[in-house]
Amino acid sequence: MFDGMQRRVVSIWFPRLASDRVLRQYPLDGPFALTLKQRNSNRIYCLNKSAENHGLQQGMPYADARAFCPDLQSRIASPKQDHRFLCALRRWATRYCPWVGLEGEDGLVLDITGSAHLFGGEDTMLADMRMHLIRAGVSVQIGLADTRGAAWAMARYGEGIAPRGQVLAAVEPLPVAALRIEDHISISLQRLGLRSIGDLAKAARAPLTRRFGPGLLLRLDQALGLRAEEISPHMEPPHFAVRMTLPEPIGLLSDVMTGAERLLKQLCAKLKSHEMGARKLRLTLRRVDQDHQQVELRLARAVHDQNRILPLFERGLDEIDSGFGIDQLRLEATQVERMPAQQVSYVADSGQEKLDDLISRLGTRIGLENIHCFLPADSHIPERSFIVSPAAYCEPAGGWSSPNPRPLVLFPPESIAASGPRPPSRFRWRRMSLTTGRAVGPERIAPEWWLEDENWRSGLRDYWRVETREGRRLWLFYTPQNPGWFVQGEFV
Structure with missing residues (x-):
């Protein structure tokens, strides 16, 4: 893309991205930290400079942090909002070059090849970046080098600018952790006496490959420019x-x-x-x-x-x-x-589409939240066997999974005068005299002991499906622990 032009890469690191985001909205003085539940305990997720000066560190338990610093103020962290804030910073960074990508969860990477002269040179460009970010209340460290790996190392371990064509000289004194390798590999290298990138570059490559695998030397070669590494710009979501x-x-x-x-x-x-x-x-x-x-x-x-x-x-x-x-x-x-593409056919049923259009039409008049539907719920208690939800915000579900039929009409239990564990042959309900023609049951339903329910204090219920000679098909239940008969539903 830039034939004959030396590639230049900028790495921008936000060491306190999450806390800076919150403090921009809620400014305060003194130590401040964001907490997040990690490893079954509430731990420090991100903290400001004042909290670091009090000896607090990221990852330490929040209870220990409060013991070290009683004046510590805190809020709950939100990684999703932090990511949105980082994406907003990425959009801002496109003012310097069009090739801007995300670098992990707290950094940006920019390919400024051919664009630094528009801002008066590399020094002036980096100074302008730093000035705008500091004015916005965002802590920042910036590195510039010929490769992405070297720029990343400069930003986090030796903030500054690596001269053109002198990558090794710029990163040589930096620790091996600056190569974007895992912590346990970095510790093992230090135990072997290879503490800096310069020490690693001078060491024999074959023993390192046998012991640590090809990933270590890949990171070294990428930082030194011996192997290419792409910078993929973050794509903007489509705007409809x-x-x-x-x-x-x-x-x-x-x-x-x-x-x-x-x-x-x-x-x-x-x-x-x-x-x-x-x-x-x-x-x-x-x-x-x-x-x-x-x-x-x-x-x-x-x-x-x-x-x-x-x-x-x-x-x-x-x-x-x-x-x-x-x-x-x-x-x-x-x-x-x-809305993934689906296989369609001329015999496809458009009934669901017509129902959705009807709900949309009614929703424009009375509001989508006011159009409800009934959905099955995972409970054998009749009153809890369904939930009411806005029809526009739920998917159609299957029927109730019950071995016995349930009435379409349910209402609060209504007492009737009867005695004995079997359905009465004659009874009065809602001022009607009814005669039992056929009774099917009982179906015993026990209360959910883990929930407090005033309506089920009478204990067990034995449900019967009763067909009366007058044409009513009712759902009755008997409470053996507190003898009594009730009507709770009607089959339509």
Whole structure:
């Protein structure tokens, strides 16, 4: 790519990335640390400079840290937010060169070949990086060398710039741990007297390979430039948004729907190519007076079919005030989900798609959270054998796994006047006189002893399916430990 040009690599290390991220939002003075549960104990995950000055170290138990430093303030660490913060720093670093990648969980690597002169030279570029990061409250160490391995070593063990073509001279005094090798290999090398990279470079290679494997010399050769090492830039996630600027303002609903149809066609094509589906869509309409109107659409399932999405916009667009006209439309999928390609057939059942579209239509009127469905729950207790969940945020599940049928209608137990362990031949329920025609049972259900339930304090229940001569099919139970009969459900 850069023929005849010496490759130059920058390694940026953030030694206190996690704590700096939190302290940017919640500034405070004094020792501070983030904690994370590791190895069955709460341990120090990251700490600021003040905490390090008090003798605290990463990985030590939090209880010991509080004993050493009673004034220590702490918060729970969030590695996911730290990663997002690192990705934000990566996007910022693209101002210096387009070839920027992630270096582990706390660093960046930049291939600045051919771009340093745009900032007045390498010294000026690194000074500008350091100045902006320190102003942002981020601790940083930067290394620059001809290879990625040497730049990594310079950033963490000897911050500075390695002169062009003098990699070995720059990294020679650094410890062997600077070669990105495992800790136990580094300790073993030091026990053999090979404490620096220079010592390792002068040692015989064959014995080192037999004892430590080829990985050790691979790291050495990569640092010295004897073997190539790629820098893979971190790819930005695809942005699912399309825009249309109109030569003349429009205001009719039919014209806006036509514009939305064209945008949906482009957006759905992009979603399909990435095997994604939209769950939330936002259509922004810019008026000629620079005011903006928005229509948001939430779908019950991920969709990338424009014919299913377009009709759902009509109700929202009908309420838009176009003013003196709309001159720009922008459609964005604000929430997407994976939607892998599936084998389809002309005999495929589209019933589920129709149900999803119905839920989406109703959701635009009353809200998706207000449309519920019943899902099976892992419990033999009738009252706990199901859960109620928003239909748009759960997948259809199978039926209840029970050897005996369950009534479709359940209600709180209603007492009836009867005695004995067998269903009564005649009884009154809800002001109706009923006669038992056929009874099947009993099915004994015991309470879940590990849960406190006021309704099951009567103990065991013997359930019966009772068919009455009047046509009612009821679910009765008898409590032998506290004799009594109750009706709890009805078979429809």
